[in-house]
Amino acid sequence: MLRIGVIGYGYWGPNIVRNFNAIDRAQVISLCDVNANALTKASKLYPALKTSRDVTDILTSKDIDAVAIITPVYTHFELAKKALQNGKHVFVEKPFTSTVAQAEELVELADKKNLQIMVDHTFLFTGAVKKIKQLIDEEHLGRLYYYDSMRVNLGLFQHDVNVVWDLAPHDFAIMDYVVPAKPLALSATGEVHYNGFEDVAYVTVYCENNVIAHFNVNWLSPVKVRNTLIGGDKKMLVWNDLEADEKVKIYDKGVDIQTRESVYDLLVSYRSGDAWVPKIAQIEALRAEAEYFVECVENNKTPINDGVSGLRVVKMLEAANASIKDKGRLIEL
Numbered sequence: 001m002l003r004i005g006v007i008g009y010g011y012w013g014p015n016i017v018r019n020f021n022a023i024d025r026a027q028v029i030s031l032c033d034v035n036a037n038a039l040t041k042a043s044k045l046y047p048a049l050k051t052s053r054d055v056t057d058i059l060t061s062k063d064i065d066a067v068a069i070i071t072p073v074y075t076h077f078e079l080a081k082k083a084l085q086n087g088k089h090v091f092v093e094k095p096f097t098s099t100v101a102q103a104e105e106l107v108e109l110a111d112k113k114n115l116q117i118m119v120d121h122t123f124l125f126t127g128a129v130k131k132i133k134q135l136i137d138e139e140h141l142g143r144l145y146y147y148d149s150m151r152v153n154l155g156l157f158q159h160d161v162n163v164v165w166d167l168a169p170h171d172f173a174i175m176d177y178v179v180p181a182k183p184l185a186l187s188a189t190g191e192v193h194y195n196g197f198e199d200v201a202y203v204t205v206y207c208e209n210n211v212i213a214h215f216n217v218n219w220l221s222p223v224k225v226r227n228t229l230i231g232g233d234k235k236m237l238v239w240n241d242l243e244a245d246e247k248v249k250i251y252d253k254g255v256d257i258q259t260r261e262s263v264y265d266l267l268v269s270y271r272s273g274d275a276w277v278p279k280i281a282q283i284e285a286l287r288a289e290a291e292y293f294v295e296c297v298e299n300n301k302t303p304i305n306d307g308v309s310g311l312r313v314v315k316m317l318e319a320a321n322a323s324i325k326d327k328g329r330l331i332e333l
């Protein structure tokens with residue numbers, strides 16, 4: 001039985017406590033939040049849960065094997081470092097840390113102590129992303145051309161990070177997982193309108209083999225959109241995460257090019273074939289991820305969303321901020 005201590009019971013923390021408690025091989029033993037109201041709420045649902053407003057009660061407890069850190073990003077590094085120093089495995093929210101240097105330090109520390117770090121990139125455990133990964137791995141899309149995503153809605157304004165750090169970790173993590181081409185450089189632009197942090201931003205990532213990715217993230221959109229297009233030379237894919245059933249559609253559309261000898265013009269023909277909807281497993285991503293965390297700890301297995309993958313995402317986030325400050329200057333990754 002993996003004994004878990006959770007730190008942070010705000011918006012996302014209740015989902016973490018509920019999912020870890022639903023697993024046979026894990027139990028949330030203690031919960032810490034600096035806010036007493038949050039603890040009262042949790043105690044009503046889980047009367048046996050030990051609660052505390054002092055993180056050291058969890059970080060130093062002999063009864064806890066793993067710590068789940070579900071607090072704002074600026075707190076992740078200190079909490080994760082102390083947890084690792086005290087011999088605890090770490091499940092930490094996205095984004096992993098506030099800087100690349102912090103992420104590197106945590107990865108090194110976990111390695112030295114032979115402990116697992118899992119970064120909560122929840123989307124990697126959705127049926128849609130698993131299916132997209134399978135389609136790309138099995139080369140159904142052919143040679144990849146682009147990854148284009150739009151993740152916009154009204155709010156929620158964060159107090160400590162801009163819209164890129166709030167919304168793009170999802171896209172960077174998904175791209176990192178499904179697109180085999182390595183990111184080489186990025187350019188980002190954005191604007192501040194309200195609280196000192198960019199609330200509208202556009203990020204372009206240049207990857208190996210001419211793959212290009214673009215992310216549109218926005219807290220000032222009148223409508224919520226969660227659309228991703230992935231195009232290859234054989235097929236193209238549209239993922240609308242807000243669709244209840246048919247989230248992913250594959251289109252047999254594309255461009256066929258021929259060159260004729262002695263003719264310099266390209267002969268372009270457009271292919272417009274069938275579209276189909278693959279079957280996607282209906283699973284609660286966080287439940288699958290919680291199970292996977294327990295499995296990785298029990299078997300000393302490195303997770304797909306380990307500290308190193310969290311570090312790759314933080315590298316892109318840090319580069320995006322540097323580029324935004326410099327009006328879109330290209331930053332090598």
Ligand SMILES: NC(=O)c1ccc[n+]([C@@H]2O[C@H](COP(=O)([O-])OP(=O)(O)OC[C@H]3O[C@@H](n4cnc5c(N)ncnc54)[C@H](O)[C@@H]3O)[C@@H](O)[C@H]2O)c1
Nearest residue numbers: 008009010011012013033034035070071072073093094122
């Ligand atoms: N994976 C996802 O899809 C997803 C979704 C939402 C949020 N998140 C992430 O979860 C984290 C928390 O986000 P949220 O929206 O729940 O924030 P929140 O502000 O609603 O909740 C954070 C909670 O942590 C507590 N807290 C803050 N600092 C603390 C400390 N040092 N010790 C103990 N308690 C502390 C606060 O009192 C609050 O109750 C962020 O990193 C966010 O990016 C992930």
